[in-house]
Amino acid sequence: MTSPMPTSLTPAFVLAAPLLLLLVGLIPAAWANARPRTMARLSGTVAWLAFVSAILAAIALPFDTAHAWRFFSIQLPGNIGAFSLSTYVNSVTVIMLLLVSFVGVVVTRYARNYLAGDADQGRFHKWLALTLTAILTLIVSGNLLMFALAWMATSLSLHQLLVFYGNRPAAVFAAHKKFIASRIGDLSLLVAVFLIGFSLHTLEFDEVFHALAAMHGPVPTALNVAAMLIAVSAALKSAQFPFHGWLIQVMEAPTPVSALLHAGIVNAGAFLVIRMSPVMSHSELALGTLAIIGLVTLALASLVMLTQTSIKVSLAWSTTAQMGFMLLECGLGLYSLAMLHLVAHSLYKAHAFLASGSGVDAFRAPAIPYAANEFRIGRLLGALVIGGAMTLAVGTAFGITVTGEPALLAAGTIVAIAVTQLLLQSAGAISGGALLLRGLGLSAVVAVAYFTLHALFELLLKGSVLPVQQAPGTFEYALALAVIGVFLALLVLQQLLKHNPAALGEGLYMHLYNGLYIDVYISRLLDRVWPSPRLQPEAEPTPFAPVNSHGG
Missing domain, CATH: 1.20.150 (Lysin)
Incomplete structure (x- = not known):
């Protein structure tokens, strides 16, 4: 199949998407807050340019095979390969690039009105741009170590959005739980990357794919361990059982953050497995473990979701169930179905969260x-x-x-x-x-x-x-x-x-409403191992605070 544009243009279009957003993300927060309207317009314009770049990359890419470009490389010790600044473009890359850049446009535009008048509006757009930059860099990375670093940057930049309202105890605690889960996932992925390099002596995605496609019979133990660690990292990123509680509790963050999280970032677990399919497809144990985790998660979340009364909380449990379903499809080796599910869920969930404020209108509308x-x-x-x-x-x-x-x-x-x-x-x-x-x-x-x-x-x-x-x-x-x-x-x-909810008994219904209390025990455990940061005393109301003259 002949490309309608020179192939050399593809990496330029692919890299333009994250680089454009990075320019906005590097703007100092003080300057951004001082000029909120300018920052909002700039963020929206750049998000549109990134989306156009993704479209041009899709047009320029010949879909006959994958393509890799390396721009800078440093050989690493131990014969594990090299760290390189490179890009790896195939159909998975293009689909994800189009999806995330489109969701980025929608969320950025929505945030412009949602945060209008907020004192930290400029800072919000700065971290939103950095988060999108990290996700897009993750998607286009052609080197496993570059991929792992972008994976870490995604959760670190998202953390700044989750604690945007830092005086809300629930927001801080939920972000802390996600922070712990992400650090465990980061470590798992990083170790997996080095095990792959130790086994195959390369960290380039295209070389890993060709080496494992040609490999038959039992694979080295190190690759089986790497596959298990990838499964762990994917499960933690996608809020799977039993570490799913943080996804339900980050509703204290601004609604645009919830939309970006549920429509893009939490799907990174499935994207990780699809991208790492050359390793995962050789490990029956890793795929089976992933399928079981996904099955347990979707079974629990599907039932709990039906008992919730809050629209956003119900949507959060729905996301947890859908992530379980997605990882189940990956565990069954149905990568194309998982990719289809990922795209459909991202578009639906972005709309659902951004329209959640008008959800009450559905109850007022005439019903059949x-x-x-x-x-x-x-x-x-x-x-x-x-x-x-x-x-x-x-x-x-x-x-x-x-x-x-x-x-x-x-x-x-x-x-x-x-x-x-x-x-x-x-x-x-x-x-x-x-x-x-x-x-x-x-x-x-x-x-x-x-x-x-x-x-x-x-x-x-x-x-x-x-x-x-x-x-x-x-x-x-x-x-x-x-x-x-x-x-x-x-x-x-x-x-x-x-x-007939009463058929299950009031006790079971109440237990389901509380998620079978699984997150309660996980929260207590995490608080003992790594306590949550406490709010500053002045951020919490005290019984001795004087009442002002206006009755405030």
């Missing part, structure tokens, strides 16, 4: 009346059979078979359950058969759209990820059955919580 508030097992089974048959028919039409592929069997079952949920909503309406037929049509559209997008992303990621190397064995089939069983159980429990 539903039938009696009761759980019917017959209706559930009927919808499940129809949804399963519809999914099987559409999947077969797209040439997808599950013979010898337990991961695809599990994925197909999940799609069937999703279609079942749509059919149950239509069947529960009083309006009659017309709405049910509309529900059947919508379900067919959803199934067709899902398999169409799956095929598209499978084509886009071909050659950019390394498929799982081992043939499926007993563990893979057992894991697929476990996934199917968990999703079927979640379908039943979610219907019970929706139609």
Whole structure:
């Protein structure tokens, strides 16, 4: 396939995105706060330029293979390779570059109005630009050590946004918990990088990919350990069980930060696994561990989400569940589905958070009346059979078979359950058969759209990820059955919580509302090991503070 533009332009467009935002991030905070309107306009303009650069990079890239460019290199001791300033561009790079730069444009524009009049508005835009710079640098990095350093910079710059309101105890404590989890994840990734360099004697992504694609049979122990450490780092970045509590509690940060976190940064765990697929695909243990962690997380978060009364907290639990689902897909070796999920979730969640303030309007809007508030097992089974048959028919039409592929069997079952949920909503309406037929049509559209997008992303990621190397064995089939069983159980429990919460008992409902208290124990443990920084005394109200003359 011939590139419509000279290939030499690709690295220029790719690097322009983070470099433009870096220029804004380097502006001193005092200057930025003194000129908030100028800083807001400058930040928005640069965010748009970064997005345009990402579009031009996508146009300039020939999608036939990956491309790497090195600009500066320093050989490291121990024959582990070199640290280089380089860029590695393939379809994964371009997709993520377009996604993050677009979300950056939306969040930056929203923050301009959201923080208008705030004394620290300029400082906020400075750290927002630096955070976006770190994420984009992570995406385009062509060297594993450069990648790890950008990974660290992402969480460190985000920390400044999470504690933007430093006088809020809940915000400081949640950011501290995330800080600890991030440092453990950073250390895990850094050790994994050096183990990869020790085994393959290179730290360049393109060379690692080619070396591992040509490797057959058992891999060195160091690479298996590296794969496990990558799984740990991804799970911590994506707020997985049992260290998921910080993601729920960072709602004290400004809403644009929540949107950026949930729509971009927390997805970095899945991006890490996809980018490191050459290493991960050789380790059955690491992928299996990742799948189990993701499955446990999504099961817990999916149920807890339904008991929440706060819109933003419910969205946070939804993100936790979606991250678990995403890492489950990675653990099953379904990298193209995970990438599709990542893109869809980022766009949806950015919109959901930025529109959360008007969420109450949904409760005032006219609603379609539903039938009696009761759980019917017959209706559930009927919808499940129809949804399963519809999914099987559409999947077969797209040439997808599950013979010898337990991961695809599990994925197909999940799609069937999703279609079942749509059919149950239509069947529960009083309006009659017309709405049910509309529900059947919508379900067919959803199934067709899902398999169409799956095929598209499978084509886009071909050659950019390394498929799982081992043939499926007993563990893979057992894991697929476990996934199917968990999703079927979640379908039943979610219907019970929706139609008859009392059926689960008031005690269980309350326990779910509190997240089964898992985060309470984690918080106590972390506070003993690494206590949270305390607020300055003057930031906390005291009973002896005099009342001013205006009654304030």
